[in-house]
Amino acid sequence: MNGTLFPEGGPNRVKSLENNQYKMSFTIPTDEDGRMGRQCPIKTCSPGYFKVKPGTGVTGGQVAAYCPYCRHSTEPSDFATKEQIRYAKGLLLREVQKGVNEMIRDTMGLGASGKRKIGGGFLSVELSYKPGTLPHVRQPVEDEVRREVVCPLCTLDQTVFGLAMWCADCGKDIFMVHVSAELAVIRRMVDDIGRREASLGRRVAAKDHENCLEDAVSIFEASAKAIVRRALIERGDTPEQIDAHFKKIGNSFQSIERTRSQLKELFGFDLDADSRWESLSSSFAKRHPVTHNLGVIDRKYLERIQEAEREGREVRISTAEIQNLLIHVEQAVSHIHSKLGATTQHSLLGSGEYGLDDSK
Ligand SMILES: [Zn+2]
Numbered sequence: 154m155n156g157t158l159f160p161e162g163g164p165n166r167v168k169s170l171e172n173n174q175y176k177m178s179f180t181i182p183t184d185e186d187g188r189m190g191r192q193c194p195i196k197t198c199s200p201g202y203f204k205v206k207p208g209t210g211v212t213g214g215q216v217a218a219y220c221p222y223c224r225h226s227t228e229p230s231d232f233a234t235k236e237q238i239r240y241a242k243g244l245l246l247r248e249v250q251k252g253v254n255e256m257i258r259d260t261m262g263l264g265a266s267g268k269r270k271i272g273g274g275f276l277s278v279e280l281s282y283k284p285g286t287l288p289h290v291r292q293p294v295e296d297e298v299r300r301e302v303v304c305p306l307c308t309l310d311q312t313v314f315g316l317a318m319w320c321a322d323c324g325k326d327i328f329m330v331h332v333s334a335e336l337a338v339i340r341r342m343v344d345d346i347g348r349r350e351a352s353l354g355r356r357v358a359a360k361d362h363e364n365c366l367e368d369a370v371s372i373f374e375a376s377a378k379a380i381v382r383r384a385l386i387e388r389g390d391t392p393e394q395i396d397a398h399f400k401k402i403g404n405s406f407q408s409i410e411r412t413r414s415q416l417k418e419l420f421g422f423d424l425d426a427d428s429r430w431e432s433l434s435s436s437f438a439k440r441h442p443v444t445h446n447l448g449v450i451d452r453k454y455l456e457r458i459q460e461a462e463r464e465g466r467e468v469r470i471s472t473a474e475i476q477n478l479l480i481h482v483e484q485a486v487s488h489i490h491s492k493l494g495a496t497t498q499h500s501l502l503g504s505g506e507y508g509l510d511d512s513k
């Protein structure tokens with residue numbers, strides 16, 4: 154028998170190494186946007202899944218990649234997704250089957266016809282071997298990840314779930330780039346309200362304002378949670394302690410007052426006194442009636458709204474207010490980020506760049 158299980162070459166570029174080792178290379182298929190899935194190897198990392206666009210970011214000789222969520226760093230190949238591993242195993246099994254087919258043909262001394270006659274006289278047998286069709290290897294099916302951002306440092310085009318902290322290629326803190334990208338989406342929606350009002354009417358425009366306000370509050374809340382989680386991890390709290398803190402935090406970050414007291418309690422950190430916090434606070438206060446005005450409003454809440462209206466504070470929301478709110482949310486998140494999150498050597502953005510102290 155002189156065949157080999159893995160004939161060299163072929164579409165998977167099989168190469169024979171020493172000691173019966175083989176090297177097989179294949180390209181991981183990308184999605185329609187040219188991105189490929191990546192999975193953090195740390196089991197407890199959540200969501201752990203992201204995508205990168207090959208050819209952007211650190212190209213050539215990359216020795217380490219990073220998880221955008223937990224900053225775990227290891228060889229890029231260790232970030233393979235389950236689907237990519239399945240795909241690789243499928244291709245490998247296909248090569249094995251191909252090799253086995255060849256070996257059987259070889260051992261049986263079958264020619265190109267796949268048939269051989271042995272014996273003669275009283276007994277003659279014809280041997281033939283029909284190899285089964287090679288299994289089809291389904292391309293990896295990856296999740297949809299829609300939040301895309303390009304790292305301003307290494308140019309890696311990456312998509313993540315929610316708000317990620319780190320760049321998957323250079324490992325730098327690009328949190329504020331993610332936050333800005335999220336806010337920019339709402340800004341585009343706000344800028345379109347006038348057009349929608351003209352074609353769809355006032356009620357739709359009012360709903361658009363409400364939705365944008367809610368989204369802005371949600372971005373602040375999600376950002377504050379991400380920063381606080383990171384700060385707790387970095388100061389060495391256990392996962393159990395972190396869970397307990399978050400239970401207590403609940404939805405506190407939907408309110409500036411409660412954010413203030415939570416940050417004070419957790420980190421002894423005071424939000425600076427600034428009129429912009431006031432403006433944020435009054436916009437945030439509108440979220441509750443907005444969220445619940447189609448649900449059941451309790452009497453106490455109604456009284457509070459009426460009181461606010463009597464004092465001349467409107468529950469109605471304007472385009473200008475949302476535009477201001479978006480600026481202030483970005484500054485507020487940046488301020489908390491620079492105070493709590495930007496303390497490590499990996500930090501890039503933050504530290505006063507968008508700080509409330511800045512008069513930009
Ligand atoms: Zn991770």
Ligand SMILES: [Zn+2]
Nearest residue numbers: 304307320323
């Ligand atoms: Zn980068």
